Amino acid sequence: MLKLSKSYVITVAFLFFSIGTLFAQHTNEENHAGASESHAAESHQEEFSAGDFVIDHVSDSYDWHITSWGETHISIPLPVILYSKHPELHDGKAFHVFMSSKFHHGHDAYNGFKISTSEEFKGKIVELDAHGHELEKPIDLSITKAVAGVFVSVILLFWLLLATARSAKRNKGKAPSGVQNLLEPIILFIRDEVAKPAIGEHKYEKFMPFLLSLFFFILINNFMGLIPIIPFGANVTGNISVTMVLALFTFAITTINGNKHYWKEIYWPDVPVWLKFPLFPLMQVVEFSGMLTKPFVLMVRLFANMLAGHLIVMVFVSLIFVFGGLFGPAVGLGASPVSIAFSVFILLLDVLVSFIQAYVFTLLSALYFGMATSDHH
Incomplete structure (x- = not known):
């Protein structure tokens, strides 16, 4: 148990911090800080938009919004890290680091940069030119809310896993207790019910650290996304950039560990010659497409399921304001118990979905590893 935990911690560190870095570089989620925080102050001036309300609360942002009351907005600014493509506009300085509060919730520009509102x-x-016109995006390495959520989950997982390792060492030969009693059955379940059947008795061990990393990372971030209290509430697994990185790790490990039989089945499968003849490589195209489709399906399944749960909850909450705007505050107040009841039901269902999605992603990854390393029969 202790030996496994050490290798597991190394894999966790590599996986999580890679996700954080890649997400910061490639995040494509819409920043919602300005829209969500100004909504409370502007609600008396413009009609409530359910679509904007829902999207704003599931998108990424450059700060961590806590609450709004009237014109008072409480949020935690996050580091903005930019590499300018036009250093001549910044006195030759290309690298810029400052806090997101300089943007004043997206209303102001700072040091030649701003959060765009253009289509x-x-x-x-x-970046802005000397006249304040938008040029193009700089290289953005900012610590957004989703990236900060990844770091929070890393800290929490390190604490849990190191505590489990210490407990396993201290209670060697004894019944598990404390956090070890919570995590050890899960680790054994992944080993005995996922890794061994899918990969094989003699080949599963080297894949265990990664499989456990996948399962615990997905599970804990699924749970954290359901708790709307800082430092939780970041929609990490509902962000396609994060699920893409997880799927790419599975794809890379599958490709690297593929044996001779695995590649033969892709490029020269056991089918009639006319189906695999070089002038008409039908089966090669089918098999190669399947190799690329598998990680794509992993990416979309996790992203869609976790994002859908958050979207449905926000839709039920927005119904209160929709009915209030259409039929008056009394109707909105009357609809609130029903909306809240359905929201609580969806949240409870999301707890089950969190377990299922972590299990499915891990199981399918193990199956892909098993297919890549299986011997010819």
Whole structure:
């Protein structure tokens, strides 16, 4: 148990921090800080938009919004890290680091940068020329809310797993207790019910650290996304950039560990010659497409399921304001118990979905590893 935990911790560190870095570089979620925080102050001036309300609360942002009351907005600014493509506009300085509070919730520009409201770059940080016109996006390495959520989950997982390792060492030969009693059955379940049947008795061990990393990372971030209290509430697994990285890790490990039989079945499968003849490589195209489709399905399944849960909850909450705007405050107040009841039901259902999605992603990854390493029969 202790030996496994050490290798597991190394894999966790590599996986999680890679996700954080890649997400910061490639995040494509819309920044919602300005829209969500100004909504409370502007609600008396413009009609409530359910679509904007829902999207704003599931999108990423450059700060961590806590609450709004009237014109008072409480949020935690996050570091903005930019590499300018036009250093001549910044006195030759290309690298810029400052806090997101400099943007004043997206209303102001700072040091030649601003959060765009244009159709092309909406929600993204763009560079401005000397006249204040938008040029293009800089290289954005900012610590957004989703990236901060990844770091929070890393800290929490390190604490849980190191505590489990210490407990296993201390209680060697004894019944598990404390956090070890919570996590050890899960680790044994992944080993005995997922890794061994899918990969094989003699080949599963080297894949265990990664499989456990996948399962615990997905599970804990699924749970954290359901708790709307800082430092939780970041929609990490509902962000396609994160699920893409997880799927790419599975794809890379599958490709690297593929044996001779695995590649033979892709490029020269056991089918009639006319189906695999070089002038008409039908089966090669089918098999190669399947190899690329598998990680794509992993990415979309996790993203869609977790995002859908958050969207449905926000839709039920927005119904209160929709009915209030259409039929008056009394009707909105009357609809609130029903909306809240359905929201609580969906949240409870999301707890079950969180377990299922973590299990399915891990199981399918193990099956792909097993297919790549299986021997010819």
